[in-house]
Amino acid sequence: EVQLVESGGVVVQPGGSLRLSCAASGFTFDDYTMHWVRQAPGKGLEWVSLISWDGGSTYYADSVKGRFTISRDNSKNSLYLQMNSLRTEDTALYYCAKEGYGIEFDYWGQGTLVTVSS
């Protein structure tokens, strides 16, 4: 059974930093591209970033480019999101998602809540 478990969400002040983690199990982690998707309270889904199976390719939404860094450790079946220079508008539930054989997000975690507030 595929499982994705996010962690690391907390309350942080504007300008602060945070690292989110996603522990994956139930599939061959290093075969798949992985993504982060976020959802602000009461709002829609916003794609954040992706990383290829080997970490060689990364892409970011314009809203986080230059502030967030996606990475992975295939030896630990883990995905990460380093978030710097946090803004109030980064407040959201952050989901880790596995890419399928196309570019669909075929499995999602339950999310970890990041609140940026003074």
Added chain:
Amino acid sequence: QSVLTQPPSASGTPGQRVTISCSGSSSNIGSNYVYWYQQLPGTAPKLLIYRNNQRPSGVPDRFSGSKSGTSASLAISGLRSEDEADYYCAAWDDSLSVHVFGTGTKVTVL
């Protein structure tokens, strides 16, 4: 970065057919597959349709997807109370090199 436009709401009575539209452009829907996700209240999104019109195993055939040009649509036939959820379309955008989601549609079963 919602460049895909959906109606904010749709509704129907049990058994009816509801259709949700998703409008994009040549750089996203016009040149790539469309995906649909269902988000039940308080839960993570779930893949409903992939590659325009394919259903993952376990998704009822009451759900169907289609695409024409720069628009796509999701149809729910035989509407049931458990279909009350938010629905999002998505696609890769070649110009922006990002995934884009639709603005989302809340489906209410009257």
